Amino acid sequence: MAVNVLRVVLGDQLSIGLSALVDLDPRHDMVLMAEAMEECTYVPHHGKKVVLVLSAMRHFAAFVRGRGIRVRYVRLDDPANTQTLAGEVRRAVADLKPSRVVVTEPGEYRVLTGMREWCEGIEILPDSRFICSVADFRLWASQRHGLRMEFFYRDMRRRTGLLMTASGEPEGGRWNFDAENRKRLPADPAIPDRIRFPPDSSTGEVMELVRTRVTGGFADVDGFDFPVTRDQAQAALADFIAHRLPGFGDWQDAMQTGQPTLFHAVISPALNVGLLDPLEICQLVEAAWRAGRVRLNAAEGFIRQIIGWREFVRGIYWLKMPEYGALNVLGAERPLPGFFWNGKTDMACVKAVVQQTRRDAYAHHIQRLMVMGNFALLAGLHPDEVDEWYLAVYADAYQWVEMPNTRGMALFADGGIVGSKPYAASGAYINRMSNYCRGCAFDVKQATGPTACPFNFLYWDFIARHAARFASNVRMAMPLRNLERMEPVRRDTIRMQAAAFLEALQ
């Protein structure tokens, strides 16, 4: 049967309301979905990330077919598969000769550039699954001198009406309860485990495929248990709201050995492939607060992450690419040490996060930012290598969200576009927010000497290395003053120890 419109759906576009699908005519149109080896291997993705995308794609294709829609689905092991998205679109166009080819804009600049060349006249539609469109963010940014998430977030609150009073004021009289999100965990916290989804036969098949065909990735697929359908993703969200959201507000920044999830949602893998909708998530969280099931600091803190940070970093990505991907204002040139991949280090905090990341393809925000990102910042690791690592190892990683978080928030390689100051911290921060230091070969109280915590001497070395650049940043005044007050001998000893440590890293 002839095809009128060929509608291409990518692996992170698994939403029935996708702009490329909304006006689909089941009698004349066809959906194209293709598993491409190029996409599975352009960075050494965690095996569980590849399983998530491929399994969720297969389940989505089955769901779409169940609605009477024709789907041309190309599996990774199909002998005719060209293993690139471009190749599969061209092959489908040659076979089906559709009158139009329609696709929703992708989440990565790399794919957008290639997409324009997929076939003549390809129609690329805006991605309506975000609250703020790329065009709206551009307009918002054009009206401001500095782009600060907090002001963007307030606009998103006004626009969505989330946690707003009838008279247009923020509920609770404040926009932000951030200061109430940083409590230390009690000694023996009761942490509800997250709901897990054992693989069905379709996911099992994908796991075997990835195990045998997609080699060279960061870690293997064993123990895969992420949601792969919309029903499962909704169940995971409901489980979070009922059991962990109440603790999210207080302990958002905490870290604990052997507790990878704590009170976090672990919804980003499902959300970023399209199985959940950001506004729907926030409305459910708001409803839980209005029903008195969670406190305002939990609901506000969580909603801020989604309509604030998530939308903000996406806006920044599309506003600043492709130049953003080359920014390295601190001139960080050091290669990534091997322990980022294998976890072989005596630093208990880094070891715990890498081991957890290998096992789960997940780490929560503070682990990503204040352990791995902080180390990469202080040690001056090259942003390209750090970017590639984050893109590869986390199941929720797509460049639109990964890059501004890594290059901007964690590495300050963008000179302050995402954050107004570097998130640099000594071991004292990690010690305050976790129990990692108790089991560490290093002493978090020492800044020099054979057992000194590397985060301590690296922190002061970082401040000293970039003192001239930070001199005009009022938010860096305190550490610069403390550095100045330091005995010159102590400063020299710290810097020598940092130099020796960094030399040995290589």
Ligand SMILES: Cc1cc2nc3c(=O)[nH]c(=O)nc-3n(C[C@H](O)[C@H](O)[C@H](O)COP(=O)(O)OP(=O)(O)OC[C@H]3O[C@@H](n4cnc5c(N)ncnc54)[C@H](O)[C@@H]3O)c2cc1C
């Ligand atoms: C260096 C670095 C790299 C990161 N890379 C990614 C990435 O590739 N993909 C990704 O989705 N997030 C990334 N983040 C943001 C954040 O760490 C994850 O979204 C979060 O850990 C996902 O786990 P969760 O669902 O349990 O989140 P929760 O802590 O429960 O938060 C709820 C949701 O808020 C959103 N969110 C929270 N913080 C951010 C943020 N800074 N930017 C964007 N969305 C946010 C996510 O959708 C998340 O699912 C990164 C952060 C850092 C510091």
Ligand code: SF4
């Ligand atoms: S002592 Fe330093 S290296 Fe060890 S866990 Fe604490 S912060 Fe990490």
